[in-house]
Amino acid sequence: MNPYPWEDFRPHQQTPYIYGYTCDELTQQILTMGYREVHGPTLFGLLHRYGPNLPSWFDGQRLPRGLWHKITSSDKLDPIHRVEAHQSDDGSTKYRFHISGGSVEGIYMPFPGRHTLCISSQIGCAMGCTFCATGTMGLHRHLSAAEMVSQVLNIKQRHPDETGKTKRFNVVFMGMGEPLHNLDQVLKAVSVLTDPAGLNLSPRDVAVSTSGLIPKIEQMATVKKRPQLMVSIAATTDEARSAIMPVNRAYPLEDLMRCLERYPLRKGERVMLSYVLIENVNDTEEDARRLAAMSQRFPSLVNVIPMNEHEGSPGFVEPDESRTNAFANILLAHGVFTTIRRSRGRDVAGACGQLVQKIARKKNARTYV
Ligand code: SF4
Structure with a gap:
């Protein structure tokens, strides 16, 4: 292998x-x-x-x-053939975009004063994080910049009152795929989305989430119009992280922390660290203290994300609310900027890859549908 x-x-x-x-x-x-x-x-x-x-x-x-x-009227305008929408009770909408060779997911999430559009960068993903539905699929292919831009435009167009008039929305590459594995096309999509003649987003309105591909983080650091950086940590020791995020075997935690210490941040900018909290896997007090120590090595903000259970996860369970709060409180007590982010759209398979997987299972398909 x-x-x-x-x-x-x-x-x-x-x-x-x-x-x-x-x-x-x-x-x-x-x-x-x-x-x-x-x-x-x-x-x-x-x-x-x-x-x-x-x-x-x-x-x-x-x-x-x-x-x-x-x-x-050109058939070279929009690479998305068909769009399915799944409305959630919490106000978010999950989209399934049919493109050549498969389908990917996006999600619209309204928040007070702004709206977040989450899009995909690959069909499937090569990283194999064990807590993630997309990670069970393997990589099928990278998306092109046009397929990423079109996801944004398709979502934005379907929520005209909120996003069309006020323009107060941001884009996160947190759907299917590891954006930094497809960095050239992701950066191309960012230049299109930030083009002053078009949507004119600020690079700070766009964020990419990585599992920790150090050479690609270093490459992104050299780019002028670079989006905000989000890094998935998910464990606080190499042993635990390698078990749930295979990328850690190539790029261990200490190397990742040193890379983030060197990362050039703009004024007021922070690296966003996301931490999927899994009961009895990474939710101890020691984990919280180690995470606090890591995050204080550079300007950062920690998003604690309680595990969104899915059929493909090997017995990973969401901690109860008091345990999640206790974990976040330890971070706060150490002076860490901390938020708890519950996955939106849980009733419509809201976490990345879940909708495509759910529909694939229904059709008894072994691969993407
Ligand atoms: S969490 Fe992200 S990097 Fe890891 S398998 Fe899922 S999509 Fe890929």
């Missing part, structure tokens, strides 16, 4: 979809079609403002005759 499965390269879909272009690239494309440069930013802005499912009344009247029709 390959001990480093994440080095097994699986290319993303090579077809150049229009939603994978930055404004400059789209402008170059329309120049080759014989249109003027000035129409590039207008076209880019309209495509990103109105999303892939354009209203029927909209005819691109600020553009030359024919250009709008050519672009919007």
